[in-house]
Amino acid sequence: MIKNSILILGIVGLFLFAMIGLTILPKVFIEPNVEKANVYVWGRAAEGHKVYVSNGCIYCHSQQVRPKGFGADFERGWGRASVATDYKGLTPHQLGTMRTGPDLSNIGVRQPGRDWHLLHLYNPRTVIKESIMPPYPYLFEIVDADKTLKEGLKLPPEYQIPGKKVIPTDEANALVDYLLSLNQKDPIKPQQN
């Protein structure tokens, strides 16, 4: 029966070998070098991060920029190469591996307008005709125009609902705060090693 034990120990041993290599070593080598966060995600932006996670934005948008010369991320204005400090303390991480839509690491700089973001979230086709992004009307309230003093979205004529106003909820505002907080303005040099 020694063969059984060799089999099981071999499986567990090889597993632990790689587990230490790919989860514990990064913790040892990456985390001590991460001194302070570049992007502070706090307050309403932190709430926005939750909205971002809960609606699964990650399945179409990445938040990791590849270095100059590797892909065209830099040339497209998506920002400098991402570094570990960009994500300090962030959980769940939203690095993503899909770009059905563009990378969002630098979206706060590329699209600084709050109104643009709100319109785009309500229905992306209001600002980009050919977009295939899903609409998020459930992040907005549709109320009678005479029952609220709040300003509604300035929708293009074909999207307007007569006698109604489209008012963003707290969730929509928080999400926009989060998106605006995403920027790669800090010219942090990539880490050594």
Next chain:
Amino acid sequence: MMMNLSASRPTNFSKIPKNKLDLSMNTSNLAQVNAAAVGNGADSLEQDARLDQKSSFIVVAFILSGSAWLLLGSILGTVASFKMHMPDWLGEQAWLTFGRIRPLHLNWMAYGWASQVGVGVSLWILSRVLKTTIPVRPWLFVGLLVWNLCLLIGGIEILMGHSRGLEWLELPIYTIVPIVFVIVLAGEAAISMLYTRKQPHLYISAWYIIAALVSFPLLGIVSSLPIFEGTVQAGMNWWYAHNALGLWFTPMGLAIAYFLIPKVTGRPIYSYPLSVLGFWSLLLFYNWNGFHHLIGGPVPTWFVTISIAASVMMIIPVVTVAVNHHMTIIGSFEAVKYSPTLRFVVFAAMSYTFVSLQGSFQAIRAFNETIHFTHYVIAHAHAGVYSFFTMMLFGAVYYIMPRITNWEWHSPKLIKLHFWLSASGMIIYLVGLQIGGIIQGLEMNNPDIPFMTVVNNTKKWLLSRSFAAILLTAGHFVFAYNVFRLMHLRKVRPAPPVTWLDIQRQRAQQPKPEPVPFSKKVANAFSGLNQSLKRWANDVKVDEH
């Protein structure tokens, strides 16, 4: 020494019409067997029949439960696919948004269909190759109920927006941890079978299954620890997600292939030492692959380089497995026409070779620069989980069900229909999205092309994927209908088992027919087509009764 995997011997199959042969490849060892004709294999057959009777309830439970998740997962996948080119469709409700439907599709397919049927099939194969009964069966059944409850609650949580937010780990912690513990129980059952086995020789399928059932619980527990954040969490995430394929689905799939190919063809594995090499090199290299998802990402380059090296080294286990599977099948290729099981298994084994070599190639920086972040990777993932693993599971289910229930599949034609729907659906899926993905990658890396143009150029490929999704979903419903007919409209008992080797031997004894001239062949083909259409029409009528 080789295990006698080809224990089944026919009585007299020359009397079995060709149409019947299709099913008799797939029949049960529980069937009455002419002991005299079987000779030395008789003990083994009776023993197998006893083992099958014991494992019947729990294995059927796992297969039925997994199949239900398959149907739900297919519908979700199809909806998600349509949403890619019809973004406003079902867009009003939060719980129907793409970002919730898509992860739920993945979780129900991976942890519902693939894992549940994988565990059921694995336990059955272990029981067969170790010649011992599955222990703790009532507890495994309770575990299955808990598993389903967790998938259901976890699914509702994802739809409500309470996902954990990590790819492949969307199910909330309190639902994924119980699932991991059910698999711990299955692993415990597997290890106790290993130590109480009646068969001294440890066949390679058992190695792979033990590896899967030991690795996944460790993987599940480590990934649930709340010690990861930021970049390190991203590393852990991809280490987990890649190992869920590499150390959970892949070993189970290979175990099924190593068991079924010799079983159906009646030939031993081409090279047994090679399979041992393949096993240990798989464990050594696959474990390290995860970071190739972060090429160009914010992690020190040397971590990524280790993963790229390990990904390329995966060529060793893949080629050894490929040599073993394909060289075993090569003389018996014709058997795929007769055995539904073998048809699925051969498709799956070929896909394994293809998808794994593709994976090694994809990890190389120069190619990864193009295909990273594109639909190409989605297609690659489906080639692994569907073309390889799911097709393997279909093959296994078609083989196992008649043996453990002692009821035969009703319609070889519907099995064939299922195969062609799944196979053609998958080929359309892969060709479309991989071409589309490469175009998308090349255009994305050219800063002169506006991003919106890149998106527009992917639309037609996304449309082809939706077409594939319909074919696949239709195939799954045919599969479910086959299982339903077998379970509920019990009418046919399985015929005595036959292997392909036996059929070939019998053929060798028969006088060879005169060669047919080409013109005659063409004429025959047309009249044959005509007849089969008529027969098909009749068959449909018969089915309605």
